[in-house]
Amino acid sequence: MSTDVDSLYPLVSESSYSYSNSSVENDGNWLFLFTGSLYYIVAIMGLLGNGTVIYVILRFAKMKTVTNVYILNLAFADNLFLIALLFLATATVHPIWIFGKVLCHLVYSIDALNLFTSIFCLTLMAIDRYVAVCYAVRASCYRNMRVATIINVGVWLLALAAASPIMVFTRYDPEQLSCRLQFDKVVGQNAALAVAKAFCFYTFTMGFLIPVVVIAACYSMIMIRLHKMGTKTGKWEKSRKVNRLVLCVIIVFVVFWSPFFFFRFIVAFDFDVMRTNYLINEITILLSYMNSCANPFLYGFLSDSFKKSFKKVWRCGDKRGYELTSTDHRPWRLRNPCLGEKTERSSGRRLGKRRDDDTMSGTRLNAYPLTAVTSAVSEITMHQKNGATGAPSYA
Numbered sequence: 001m002s003t004d005v006d007s008l009y010p011l012v013s014e015s016s017y018s019y020s021n022s023s024v025e026n027d028g029n030w031l032f033l034f035t036g037s038l039y040y041i042v043a044i045m046g047l048l049g050n051g052t053v054i055y056v057i058l059r060f061a062k063m064k065t066v067t068n069v070y071i072l073n074l075a076f077a078d079n080l081f082l083i084a085l086l087f088l089a090t091a092t093v094h095p096i097w098i099f100g101k102v103l104c105h106l107v108y109s110i111d112a113l114n115l116f117t118s119i120f121c122l123t124l125m126a127i128d129r130y131v132a133v134c135y136a137v138r139a140s141c142y143r144n145m146r147v148a149t150i151i152n153v154g155v156w157l158l159a160l161a162a163a164s165p166i167m168v169f170t171r172y173d174p175e176q177l178s179c180r181l182q183f184d185k186v187v188g189q190n191a192a193l194a195v196a197k198a199f200c201f202y203t204f205t206m207g208f209l210i211p212v213v214v215i216a217a218c219y220s221m222i223m224i225r226l227h228k229m230g231t232k233t234g235k236w237e238k239s240r241k242v243n244r245l246v247l248c249v250i251i252v253f254v255v256f257w258s259p260f261f262f263f264r265f266i267v268a269f270d271f272d273v274m275r276t277n278y279l280i281n282e283i284t285i286l287l288s289y290m291n292s293c294a295n296p297f298l299y300g301f302l303s304d305s306f307k308k309s310f311k312k313v314w315r316c317g318d319k320r321g322y323e324l325t326s327t328d329h330r331p332w333r334l335r336n337p338c339l340g341e342k343t344e345r346s347s348g349r350r351l352g353k354r355r356d357d358d359t360m361s362g363t364r365l366n367a368y369p370l371t372a373v374t375s376a377v378s379e380i381t382m383h384q385k386n387g388a389t390g391a392p393s394y395a
Helices: 010-014 022-059 064-094 100-134 145-169 189-233 237-266 273-276 278-302 304-314 370-383
Strands: 170-173 178-181 344-346 349-350
Touching: 022 064, 022 278, 022 304, 064 100, 064 145, 064 278, 100 145, 100 170, 100 178, 145 170, 145 189, 189 278, 237 273, 237 278, 278 304, 344 370
Parallel strands: none
Antiparallel strands: 170 178, 344 349
16 A cells, blocks of 8 residues: 655655556656755755845844845745755655654644745735835835834734644644645535635635735836836936846746646646646746745845855955955844934944845745645545545555
C-alpha cells in the first residue's frame, strides 16, 4: 500500500495517485528527487537573502524608513514561508509525512498564514506608496514608524483570519502517514466538494485577484502622478527610475504567481488536468516559492540603499561610497513626527528627519501555494465518480 501527503504540496500528493501515463510511473522517483533538491536550493538561498534584508534594516540607521518597515515584515514572512519549504523538500524526497501530527498542523498553519501575510503586505505597501506620492503633505503625519509597526501587526491578524479555514480542515492520518486537507472529515462527504470549490474561489480571489487589482490601480495612479510631476519639475530621470521599478515589481509578481493560481483554478474542476500535466504542475509550484527567494535580489538591483547595505554586510565592492559603521545603528523610535519630534541623535551622530527611500517602492511579489485545496477537490471528485462513500484510500 502506498502512502500520500495530500498537503499544501501537490508534488508529494501526486506520488499517491495512479497515473495513466507510464512515463510518469517510471520517472516519478527521479522527478521527486530532482524537485526536492531544487526546493532545498531555493529555500537556502531565500533564507540567506531575506535574512540579510532583515539584518541590514535592523542594523543600519539609514535603512530604518517607513517603506523598509513593511519590507522587514515581508522578509520575515518570506523566511517563515521558506522554512515550510524545507519540510516540503523533505516530504518530496520521502513521499510520506514523517514529522508527526503537531508539525503537520504547524507547517500548514505557517504556510497558509504567510501566504496571506505576504500578499496583504504587498497590497499595503502599494497603498502606502500611493499615499506617499499623491498625498505627500497630508500623509506626513501618519507615515511614520509607529503607525507602520501597528499596521504590520494588523496585517498578521488579518492574515490569521484569512488562513483559518486551512487550519480547520488540516488532518493528519497516522496510518497512511499523510498530512492533508480533508473537507469531508469536517463537513461530511456530501458537502465536501461544494465547500472545497467555494474555498478555491475564496483563495483565488483573496490571495491573488484582489491584491493584483489593487496593486495595479495604485501604481497606475502613481505613474500618472509622477508623469505630471516630471512635466512640471523636469525631473524625468527620477520619474523614469521609479516607473521602471514599479513596472518590474508588477511584472515579477504576476509572472511568479499567475501560473500557479490559474493552473490550480482549472485543476479544482478537472483533476485529469493535473494527472496529465504533472510537469507543469511542479513548475508552477517551484515558481511560487522562488518568488520569496527572488525578493532580496529585486531589492539589491532596484534600490541603491539596499545594494550598498548588502555590499557592506557581505564585504564586497567599493566600501568608500557608503560606509555603514557601528555609529549608523539606532533602535526603533516609534514617535509621531506630528507631535513635535524634529531630530534625534544616535551614537553621536545627528540624524535628520526620517525619509522614505524614493528609489524603493516597497512592492513585493509574492506567497503560499494553496495546492491542498485542489488536491482535496480532486480527491473528492474522483471519490464521487467511483461512487464511494467513505474516506479515500490508496492501494
